[in-house]
Each structure stands twice: as structure tokens, then as C-alpha cells.
Amino acid sequence: MPQYAVPTEPGLAPVISLGAAQKHHRGQVQSQQGSTVILRSSNLQADREVHRHIGINADLHLNDLHRVIDTCFELPGAGEGEDSEPWYFSQPGKDNSESEQLDRTRRIRDYLGEPGQQLLYHWGLWRITIETIDSYPRDAGTPQALCVGGSGGFDDADFNPSIINARLTGKDTIRRVLSHAVPNIRRIIERTRLFDFVALLQAIDLSRDVSLTPEAEKICRQLPLETEPRRIDAFWSTILGLSCLSGDELGDEVTETTMAALGWGCPQGGKLAGPAIRELCRDSLQALSSIGAYRSDALSVVDRLDIYRRLLRGA
Known part of the structure; x- marks a missing residue:
């Protein structure tokens, strides 16, 4: 579990x-x-x-x-x-x-x-x-x-x-919470109708002050590095999964469900698996890894959450 x-x-x-x-x-x-x-x-x-x-x-x-x-x-x-x-x-x-x-x-x-x-x-x-x-x-x-x-x-x-x-x-709360989110996240929730993410964004508290290192701030402003729509969706779906802070298995489940709801699947049919989704946004994840927000040498949970909060709410 x-x-x-x-x-x-x-x-x-x-x-x-x-x-x-x-x-x-x-x-x-x-x-x-x-x-x-x-x-x-x-x-x-x-x-x-x-x-x-x-x-x-x-x-x-x-x-x-x-x-x-x-x-x-x-x-x-x-x-x-x-x-x-x-x-x-x-x-x-x-x-x-x-x-x-x-x-x-x-x-x-x-x-x-x-x-x-x-x-x-x-x-x-x-x-x-x-x-x-x-x-x-x-x-x-x-x-x-x-x-x-x-x-x-x-x-x-x-x-x-x-x-x-x-x-x-309620509609008023949904509008208020989404008003703090970066446009790509708002569009993903509107396209997928996965309103569970509103509760996640509430829990993360996008209005909270974030203090990042200059290097982390610079990289966050550049992400995602991908330009193709499917790869951009893969990045934001992965960020939503990472923001749950619940381990690889559940993170993959969130990411896979989001990509499927967005209409992206395997060429041969079926859902894209977590590793395949991460491969689509590999460059961005490597950049996140360089500031301690992904995989090896990751920062503490609190520090990673600040980076995810910064990404989800934008500038």
C-alpha cells in the first residue's frame, strides 16, 4: 500500500x-x-x-x-x-x-x-x-x-x-484554487475533468511563499523544455504525480491516469506506462534532477515540495 x-x-x-x-x-x-x-x-x-x-x-x-x-x-x-x-x-x-x-x-x-x-x-x-x-x-x-x-x-x-x-x-472554490495555478495545469484539469487535483492543489497551498536557490528558480522558469504537446502533457502529468509525494507506484498511477484522460496512449493501444511517460519528458526531468527535485540525490520532502509548488503556480 x-x-x-x-x-x-x-x-x-x-x-x-x-x-x-x-x-x-x-x-x-x-x-x-x-x-x-x-x-x-x-x-x-x-x-x-x-x-x-x-x-x-x-x-x-x-x-x-x-x-x-x-x-x-x-x-x-x-x-x-x-x-x-x-x-x-x-x-x-x-x-x-x-x-x-x-x-x-x-x-x-x-x-x-x-x-x-x-x-x-x-x-x-x-x-x-x-x-x-x-x-x-x-x-x-x-x-x-x-x-x-x-x-x-x-x-x-x-x-x-x-x-x-x-x-x-463547489464552483467558487475550484475557480479560486485554479486561479493560482499555471495555465497548463488549469487546462489539464479542465480537459480531463479530474477535479481531484483541485484538492491536491489546495493541500499544496500554491499561495504559500517559496524561497528557492537562484539556480532552482532559473530552471523552474525554463520548464518544461519540451515543445511537442504530448511531451508537455507528459511533463505536467509527471509533476502532478510527483507532487503527491506517495512513492513511485502511486505516482505512476496518477501520471498514467492523467495522460490517459488527456487522450494519449500507446500506438498499439492501451495506456502509456509511467516509464514511457517519463521518457517523453526526459530532458525536463534531468533538469529537475540537477536541482534535487527528482530521483537520485533528491532534496528533503519539504524542499522538493517547494519546487513543485513553484512549478505548479508559475511565476
Whole structure:
């Protein structure tokens, strides 16, 4: 499992924990912004199982959690401003009965602040079990809520976290985050519709001050060195993969998925593999390596992240 993967149920793909990566970037410094909890949410029926893993600000209220769950499970009426079904939260009873309805204005951390704590979410006749499986400190760049994994659906549609996260993030936040990104990154997100990258850019915090050596600054201004569209896309896809700071396997998965979504593939069909993508932007990666941002003799995680931040936001 990748270094910053959130544990998931069997059959669910592991996903990046941006908060875990942020803790590593900042030398495990404790945040003053509260905590994010990772919630395992499941609806089990005789003919189907629907699972979602959700990262959410523990200082939000149960009323906010209701809206996030509706969006992540794509329940009818989600995001339309009006509830299509009655809903409430309860605590599992010791005798397997359900306790009385909880106050919707209470904070999530009051009931789900620690791993192992559980709630039940009732929506119409359906019931979703929610359990906290992890918690980590927040900082100013951590998204308020994010769907970080899942499987299944109520309408037999394919699980698409990018669409879900675009709805969770909201158009205004997407526009604000992308306004700090270099045009090539904005175009890649718009072309691929991979809005998960908005959360990554939030976590990286492109507005943060960066101090590079004169040589590193000079090289960043020159990149990418490639001029052919496919090679330029390969470079930026690789930078997005590297920015996850989650090891070669997951970095390749991000890079390969991005290039495939951009429409680039092998001449004989199928996705381009990570090594082939890196070969397309070899000159730029060699330049990155010369300033410690790639492969051998790499700088610390914090210093590499500053270089990636500088590239992603441009001048």
C-alpha cells in the first residue's frame, strides 16, 4: 500500500491521504486548525453494498455531514438545497437498538472525533453506518470535505470520485484554487475533468511563499523544455504525480491516469506506462534532477515540495 494511503475495505482502491502527506511535509508539526477525520461509511443491503471513505473537518456540524454524505452517496436531491427524504443521525444502542435523534447543530468531533467511534445516518428508509478510522491535524490548505475512496452506488452508476469531489468543493472554490495555478495545469484539469487535483492543489497551498536557490528558480522558469504537446502533457502529468509525494507506484498511477484522460496512449493501444511517460519528458526531468527535485540525490520532502509548488503556480 502506498506510503500515504488510507486503509479501505477489500475491493476498494487505496487512496492518498493528503493530510498525512501534509504532516510529513511539515515535520509532524501540530496544526492549530483542528482535525480531519476519515470516515468509513457503508450501506449494506441484500442485493448491493455501497461504501464511501470521506475525509471531513471534524469541527463542522452534523448538518454539514448530512450534506456531505448525501453528495458522496449521490442520494436523490443532493446539492439541490432541499431534502427529498427525512433524515437524522443516531448512535448505535448497546442492545442494537437506535438511540434518539441527535442534535444537528452538534459538531462532528463530538461523536466521531476518535477512531472506532460510530454513528448511524438515516435517510428515508435507508441507513448508513459511519465509523471513524483515522484522524490527523488540519492546516489552512486542507479541504473541508473530500471523498477519498469508495465502491458501488444506489443507481448502478460507476463510482466517480472526481465528479463527487467537484460537487463537494463547489464552483467558487475550484475557480479560486485554479486561479493560482499555471495555465497548463488549469487546462489539464479542465480537459480531463479530474477535479481531484483541485484538492491536491489546495493541500499544496500554491499561495504559500517559496524561497528557492537562484539556480532552482532559473530552471523552474525554463520548464518544461519540451515543445511537442504530448511531451508537455507528459511533463505536467509527471509533476502532478510527483507532487503527491506517495512513492513511485502511486505516482505512476496518477501520471498514467492523467495522460490517459488527456487522450494519449500507446500506438498499439492501451495506456502509456509511467516509464514511457517519463521518457517523453526526459530532458525536463534531468533538469529537475540537477536541482534535487527528482530521483537520485533528491532534496528533503519539504524542499522538493517547494519546487513543485513553484512549478505548479508559475511565476
